[in-house]
Amino acid sequence: MTMYIQRAASIIRLLKLIVKQNPRLTILWMLIPLLSGFVIVPLAAAERHLIDTAINYAGSGRARILQAAWPSLVTLAAASAGAVFLGMMKRLTDTYMANRASRQLMMEIQSHAIHVPLEQLESPDYYDRLSRAQAAAGQALTSILFSTAETIRLTCALAGMIVVAASGHWAIAAMLFTVSAIVLIQRVRLEITVKQAARALTTDGRMADYLKQSLAEPSVLKELKVFQALSYMIEQWFGRVRTYEITRNNYRRREGRMAAWFGLSFLLLLFASLAIIIGQLDQRTVTVGTAAIVFQTILQAQGVPLQMSWSLSRLYIQGAQASDLADFVNGSIPLHAHQQLAWNEAIHTIQFDNVGFRYPGAHSDVLRGLNMTLRAGQTVALVGDNGAGKSTFVKLMLGLFEPTEGRILINGHDIRHLNRQSLYTQLSAVFQDCGHYPLTMREYVTAGSSSAAASSDDREIQRVLQLCGLHSLAEGSHGLDQKLTNVWADGRELSGGQWQRLAISRAALRSSSVIALDEPTSAVDPSGELELYNMCKALSTGKLAVFVSHRLGWARYADRILVLHDGNVVEDGSHEQLMALNDRYASSFRSQASWYEPEQLNTAAL
Known part of the structure; x- marks a missing residue:
């Protein structure tokens, strides 16, 4: 029962979200199936009056019968036309509502995805939530809305039938309600079980289809015959098919038995109602018209619980998707606490003050204890092994990530207190995975x-x-x-190298005072690398330029080299200073340079 309540709550949360975005359209969308369901009441009333009129005025002449029957005929025609019109409007509003709600929720999801802090984008859990929300906002949302509208219509239709049955006797209405409720509950449980079983059988069915197709391909048959595995694969295919069919047939038999019991229940209801109606006719407390429409209503009511069970079982299965969508869209986006100070000056210094950073869900820091000041006009090379934190350093410097420890100061101001939109006018970047x-x-x-x-x-x-x-x-x-x-x-x-050159052109056109280049030559062949570096340096003249690259040939031309290792800056200086230090940078530089020295290549070949 708890699971049913949770799924229903998820559907309600999603509908509240849709109502908030489209209040008028939602009211119209819900009102149409409600009216469509209750249209049975005026139809039944008009039919009853027509039957009673025909009996009471039999032999009175055509004119008198028509005079007595015309109000009922008008009511019947209007109700029938209304039922057709409401059915057409329901199809139109269902489709329009689904398309509009899906489009708006997709935009809402996209808005959340755009504004979510970039560090969350490094979390697999975030991508799982995003993927589930996007799937739910598409075809699943359409199915949820259609099922909801159909459930409203059928519920109102059943309520209208109970009202009609009550015109014969209150006991008939009570019995119709009780039998319909029992049948509906049992059918919903069965439908949910069947749908869950079908999902569990998806693998067997898909594997059986795959094996069937494979066993008809000449290349597969050739290989199986050579290795004498043909009979084995046929057994595998037959086993999958047998498991799939046996399970499905078991549920079909169960459905058949339940349908027989449900049919018997309504048959007993019909005979009990008939007995009550005959007694009422004998006492002249009901008319023949009433007896006829009650009998007809009970016959019609048999199919309503079956149709409702289909809609409700679909809603139950899709309740989890509704929860995924509502959770993602209603989820709060962490905002920067103090984005108040507008920025309209060039950046002269970027200071890291005991900065540390840890990705959401990670167990250790990527960077920690960083203390340094980068100044305008400097060309800084950031080097280190894979996973040392170079790209994270750049994202922190650009304000794309927020430090989990310490602070980053722009011209002495904490970056968290600056308006990001105005700050970004002074920042430019080229990433190795530039957008196409x-x-x-x-x-x-x-x-x-x-x-x-x-x-x-x-x-x-x-x-x-x-x-x-x-x-x-x-x-x-x-x-x-x-x-x-x-x-x-x-x-x-374009080629990868051309895309990177185009991204560099875009960065150069911005009148920014800081430019970051994260592996800007990763897709450029070695012959064009030096040319591209010289071009980048020329375009960044007078700016603070931070280069990230695994190829240390770039670093030797930088004013300053920062060597990252295990989340810390372990070396800081010019190329000459770090070579004289003869530590990590010098070792890496000589190792890379050895590939271009003939004697080293010959030694390696031997």
């Missing part, structure tokens, strides 16, 4: 640019692209209007 967006070249390199000239003057864009070695792309037949990625019919897919 389906834009034109002009749109790509000026996206987010704070330079008015860069966003309006093609000559500035052409100059930067030429410096980055992309003049051949910029001077092509489409020029700066060249569409990127093969998403476009006439788009162009």
Whole structure:
């Protein structure tokens, strides 16, 4: 019972979320199935009156019968037309509601995903939650809404039938309610069991289909015959099919037995109601019309619990998905506590004050105890082994992550107290996994640019692209209007190196005072690496430039080298100073340089 309550609560939470976003549409969407269900009451009343009129006015002449029957005929026609209209409106509102709610919830999910702190993006649990929420906001949401609307309609229809049955006698209404409730509960339990069993059997069914297809492929048959494994694989396939079919047939037999009992229950209800109605007719407390519509209503009521069980069982199964969606959308997004100070000046210093960082759910710090000051005009190389924390250092410096210990000061101000949007106008970056967006070249390199000239003057864009070695792309037949990625019919897919050069061009166009380059040449061949480094250094003149690379050939040209190891800066100095220190950096530099020394290569070959 607890599980049923939890699933129902999840559905209600999701519906509350939808009502909050679309209050008027939701009211209309829920009102239509409610009216559609209760339309049986005026229909039954009109039919009863027509039957009684026909009996009472038999032999009185056509004109008199029509005169007495026309109000009922009008009511019957209006109710029938209303039922058709409401059915059409239900289909329209169900579809419109599902599409609108799905679109809005997808946007809500995307908004949460965009604004969530980036350190959470490193957590597998976050991606699991995001994936489940996205799945629930798609086809699952449509099914939930359709099932909810159908459940409302059928509940109202059953309530209307009980009202009609009560016109014959209160005992008939009580019996109809009791039998329908028992049948509904048992059917829902069975449907849920069958659906859960079907999910458990998915693997067997899928494996059986896969084996069946494989056993018809010549390449598979050839191999199985050579290794004399054909009979074994056939047994495997037959075993899967047999398990799948036996389980399904067991549930079909169970469904059949239950359907027989349910049919018998309604048959007994029908005879009991008939006995009561006959007694009422004998006492002249009910009319023939009443007896007819009560009898007809009981016959119609047999299918309602079956249909309701389908809708309710689907809602139960999808309750978990509703919970995933509601939890994600209603989940609070941690906000920066003091984003108040607007930033409108160039960055002169970035100070790490005893900074440490640990990823959510991790058991140890990635970085700890960092104390240093980076100054404008410096070219800083950040080096270290894989997992040393270089990329995390850059994300902390750019304000993408917040330190879990200590603080980062920008010109003496705690970065947590600065307005991030204004701060980001002074920051620029090139990451090794730069985005491949389906834009034109002009749109790509000026996206987010704070330079008015860069966003309006093609000559500035052409100059930067030429410096980055992309003049051949910029001077092509489409020029700066060249569409990127093969998403476009006439788009162009770039190589990894070209994408990185384009990302560097975009970073260079920003009028920022800090630029970070995280492995900017990871997709560039060695022959173009030095050229690209010189170009990056020229474009970052006067700025604080932080380079991250495993290739230490870059580091020798930096003003300052920081060596990260086990979450700490273990060496800090120029190339000459660290080579003289003859420690970790010097050892790594000589190791890399040895690959380019002929005598070392010959020794390695021997």
